[in-house]
Structure formats: structure tokens, C-alpha cells
Amino acid sequence: MAFQVGDIVSFINESGTGRILKIENGEAEVLMDHGFEEWHPLKELVPRKALNIGEVQAKDRPSKALEVGKAKAHAPEYLEVDLHFEALVDFPKNFSAHEKLQIQLNEVRKAIDKARRGGIKKLILIHGVGQGRLREEIYRMLERMDRLSFYDASYARYGKGATEVELR
Numbered sequence: 001m002a003f004q005v006g007d008i009v010s011f012i013n014e015s016g017t018g019r020i021l022k023i024e025n026g027e028a029e030v031l032m033d034h035g036f037e038e039w040h041p042l043k044e045l046v047p048r049k050a051l052n053i054g055e056v057q058a059k060d061r062p063s064k065a066l067e068v069g070k071a072k073a074h075a076p077e078y079l080e081v082d083l084h085f086e087a088l089v090d091f092p093k094n095f096s097a098h099e100k101l102q103i104q105l106n107e108v109r110k111a112i113d114k115a116r117r118g119g120i121k122k123l124i125l126i127h128g129v130g131q132g133r134l135r136e137e138i139y140r141m142l143e144r145m146d147r148l149s150f151y152d153a154s155y156a157r158y159g160k161g162a163t164e165v166e167l168r
Contacts, residue, residue, distance in 0.1 A: 003028060009045040015088040015107060017048060034114060046090060078122035081111040083134065101137060108138055112145070115167055123165040124153050138163060 003009070003020055009030065010017045018030035018038075027039050083104045086092050095103070108125060115123050127134045142150045142165065153162035 003042055003045060003047070008048040010048055010090065011040060012044045012046060012090060014103070020045075034110065078124060079111060079115045079118075079120050080124045081107060081126065083107055083125060083127045083138075101134065104134055105137060105141060108141065112148070112165070112167070121167050123167070124158070125163045125165060126153075126158060126161060127163065128161040129159065135163065 003023060005020050005023065007020045008017060009020060009028070016033050018032040020028045021031050021037065022029040023042070026043075027041050028045060029037055029039050030045075031037050085095075085100050085104060088103060088107060089095070092100070104127075111123055111125070115121075125138060127138060139150070142148065142163075147168045148165055149168070150163055150165045152160070153164040
């Protein structure tokens, strides 16, 4: 695949998307959806088709929540982050359990940073129920952080599979 400056791409080993700014020596400088520029090897990029506005249907529009990677003109009420591994990477079978957990925890860190930068005071971390290991590790990580509190999110909306984080 021949990439060009301006192409929209995602990544084989991490979540998110970006737009190619520069290509040099088998690598591309990518403006990431979180606003920072990063260099990535071309072999780890996946081309994405630009979405025409007319293709978005009402069911595809976000609610009051802002999903990670989507920009909005005003600060949303809260940030909702889906930590199910299949939602984070394109090829989920290529990772060990430890790698999966580390990627998911990194997504939590990035979401908290993004919320703080954007003035968002509440996050919903959707981790699912499963064996409870991800929830346990998220709680362990959040306990070590300052200026936040956390608890189980709305059972009516998320069941037992989500944690709500309030930033102060």
C-alpha cells in the first residue's frame, strides 16, 4: 500500500486514528486523533476511508457522551471509553493476556489525560464483567491517582461492567 500525505490511517498495534503529515525513510509522521504528532512505521499503518457527512446516520451519532478519538465543539457532559479489547485494536488475537491488559490500562490513562485537558469532569470506563481482572487493575491504578474519585457506574445503564470516574 502506498501512503500519501493527508491519508487517514489507524494502527495495527494500538487504537486511534490519525492523518499522515509527512513520510520519510519508511515511517510516517501522523497527527493523532488526540492532537499530538507521532512517528509510526508504514508497515504498521492501516488505511482508512474518509467518511462523507452524508454517510452518517442518526443511529451513528454520539449521545451526550464523547467517545475517545472524536472531537466536539463544546465540552461534553462525560467521556465514555469502551475498554473491550476488540474495540481497541484491529487484530486482537495477536496479543498475549498481559499485552491486552497493558493496552487497556494505557487507554484508561489516555482517557483521563484527555478528559483533564478537555475540562471533562466525568468518565465512564466500560470494562465488562468477565473474570474481574481488568476492573481490579483499573481500581488499583485509580487508587494511586490524585484528584479523582471512582465507583461502579449506573447499574441500570451498564450492568456490573463499568466504572465511573469523577475528576476534581
